[in-house]
Amino acid sequence: MAAGKHRRPRTSPLIRGVIAAGTGTAALALPLLGATAASAAQPAKAPTTAQAAQQVKSVTYTTVKGDTLYGIAERYDTPGGWRQLYKDNRKAIGDDPRLIHAGLELTVRTTKKASTAGKTADKASAPAEKPAQSVAKVTQASAKTYANNLDGWIRQAMDIMAQKGIPGSYEGIHRNIMRESSGNPMAINNWDSNAAKGTPSKGLLQTIDPTFNAYHVAGTSFDPYDPVANIAAACNYAAARYGSIDNVFGAY
Structure with a gap:
């Protein structure tokens, strides 16, 4: 975009609701829906088995042609996204996170369930791609x-x-x-x-x-x-x- 595009007044009727989202209103919508079904006086529940399984693990992934850090982080639900993935593998990747060469062995953090993460622990050229x-x-x-x-x-x-x-x-x-x-x-x-x-x-x-x-x-x-x-x-x-x-x- 050209310089100065951010000077556009934020009061356009089309975007009034959008700008308001910056206050956090939209981000709270889903959690609040769940909260209405529970009493505020209830004690916090212990983590479920499924939640306990969502522990951060590390797997090894070998890059293929067309890979991006963003795409890899999305597939593996990497905490911190592509930035954390780059930080963990900067020595192998180099100074430009956009240049990902085929054959790089990356250490990838994943929050997938242990049973799922275990299936991807072995080096793979192209694991099943997670939908966006x-x-x-x-x-x-x-x-x-x-x-x-x-x-x-x-x-x-x-x-x-x-x-x-x-x-x-x-x-x-x-x-x-x-x-x-x-x-x-x-x-x-x-x-x-x-x-x-x-x-x-x-x-x-x-x-x-x-x-x-x-x-x-x-x-x-x-x-x-x-x-x-x-x-x-x-x-x-x-x-x-x-x-x-x-x-x-x-x-x-």
Whole structure:
């Protein structure tokens, strides 16, 4: 996105509800639903067997062509996400977390159940890929899942956008992603005017942090590198400024 995009007033009718999400209201929605069924006077329950099994373990993963730290961390439910994965393996990866070469042996933290984690403990070239987050995290009315790739990220973002009234077509989103990041969710621009100001453009649609935070869509991750969250926020911004991401054909 071009410099100055974060100056857009946050009072657009389209995004008033979105900006309010920054207060934490949306993040509390799901926990509060569960809390209404229990008395505040009840003592805390002991961890269930399933919860006890969610202990952090380490497995060894051998990278293959096309891998990204984000994708690997998603598959294994790595605490701390791709940043922790990079921190744990920086010596093997090098200084640029975007450059992942095939054949690297990475130590991956996982919170999957012991029975599941044990199956992936042996070195593997391509473990079963975990679907991307389902839209059930945004609405409990659907159990739809999406492929953990660019096509799946766009389709999931579009479903979320449809619920929020944010316009944008598959073609318009895809066209802008390919121009901005070539489909790399961990892309970052460290050389333009935004970077010089300390707010480099990040992710699939290259949002700067102030813009991502201002136009963040409730129900998506607060990580600007999360592909679905990045698409949704960028399309929300484009809708407020240009009417739709479909109307964007260059730097925005």
